Amino acid sequence: MALLALRGIGMRYGAVQALTGIDLDVTEGEVLALCGDNGAGKSSLVKILSGAQAPSEGTLTLDGDATRFRGPQDALRRGVATIYQDLAVAPRLSIWQNVFLGSELTRPPFGLLDKRRMAEASRGYLARLAVTIADMDTPVERLSGGQRQAVAICRALRWDARIIIMDEPTAALGVKETAQVLDLIRRLHAEGRTVILVSHAMGDVVAVAQRVVVLKGGRKVADRPVQDSSGTLEAAELAQIIIRGAASGIPLDPFLKNRLI
Numbered sequence: 001m002a003l004l005a006l007r008g009i010g011m012r013y014g015a016v017q018a019l020t021g022i023d024l025d026v027t028e029g030e031v032l033a034l035c036g037d038n039g040a041g042k043s044s045l046v047k048i049l050s051g052a053q054a055p056s057e058g059t060l061t062l063d064g065d066a067t068r069f070r071g072p073q074d075a076l077r078r079g080v081a082t083i084y085q086d087l088a089v090a091p092r093l094s095i096w097q098n099v100f101l102g103s104e105l106t107r108p109p110f111g112l113l114d115k116r117r118m119a120e121a122s123r124g125y126l127a128r129l130a131v132t133i134a135d136m137d138t139p140v141e142r143l144s145g146g147q148r149q150a151v152a153i154c155r156a157l158r159w160d161a162r163i164i165i166m167d168e169p170t171a172a173l174g175v176k177e178t179a180q181v182l183d184l185i186r187r188l189h190a191e192g193r194t195v196i197l198v199s200h201a202m203g204d205v206v207a208v209a210q211r212v213v214v215l216k217g218g219r220k221v222a223d224r225p226v227q228d229s230s231g232t233l234e235a236a237e238l239a240q241i242i243i244r245g246a247a248s249g250i251p252l253d254p255f256l257k258n259r260l261i
């Protein structure tokens with residue numbers, strides 16, 4: 001049974017039909033990449049999955065139960081955490097404050113913040129991702145881009161999120177930090193978490209995802225494993241699917257291939 005299942009999802013903004021008839025099964029423990037060109041409908045779908053907006057049509061099933069998220073916090077409580085590239089962390093706050101934002105630990109009898117326990121637990125979450133940072137009081141704005149993503153993921157782990165949606169997590173990062181973030185995704189996968197990766201970076205997608213879903217003009221035009229009996233999906237082939245709208249079987253355009261690999 002799919003952990004999360006969408007059936008006939010549609011999204012309209014006035015006269016704009018942003019999504020039409022989206023059926024999607026998300027299997028527990030997979031890294032699923034959501035791809036598509038600008039305006040394909042990825043953000044609209046992420047907003048629906050994250051509880052930020054309700055679909056105009058269709059149903060969403062979580063663990064077999066028909067579900068309507070009342071907002072992002074409701075989705076988070078039910079195990080779906082979304083990490084937006086720019087809004088992932090509060091830059092001025094420390095690592096532990098970010099990890100425990102909205103779910104702070106307190107100490108009896110006066111309910112004072114239990115800073116030490118939160119700092120220790122934050123270190124523990126980071127260790128699960130194989131990330132070491134010396135001082136948990138460090139404001140997140142002083143961390144590298146890869147470390148910030150790690151802190152944002154720790155917040156999702158704090159909520160014990162089963163599904164972690166990452167929106168363009170490597171878009172603003174250099175080569176080394178991108179590699180770090182891909183490693184974070186692999187570690188989440190190894191922990192059995194489900195990751196939905198929204199990305200324009202096709203190399204990243206084929207490096208970490210097991211399955212790719214491509215949207216075009218608000219419709220799902222491809223849904224296939226990265227690895228199947230015919231081999232591994234290449235970044236250039238994925239680019240062609242995104243541009244043309246479906247696996248065409250046409251040999252790779254050499255121009256595209258040279259530019260994308």
Ligand SMILES: Nc1ncnc2c1ncn2[C@@H]1O[C@H](COP(=O)(O)OP(=O)(O)OP(=O)(O)O)[C@@H](O)[C@H]1O
Nearest residue numbers: 013016017018036037038039040041042043044045
């Ligand atoms: N709030 C809105 N009001 C009106 N139209 C919208 C709104 N949000 C999105 N759209 C339209 O819906 C379509 C899908 O947009 P969406 O942002 O979901 O695509 P996307 O794949 O995330 O694109 P990008 O990669 O550029 O963010 C586009 O035509 C867009 O202009």
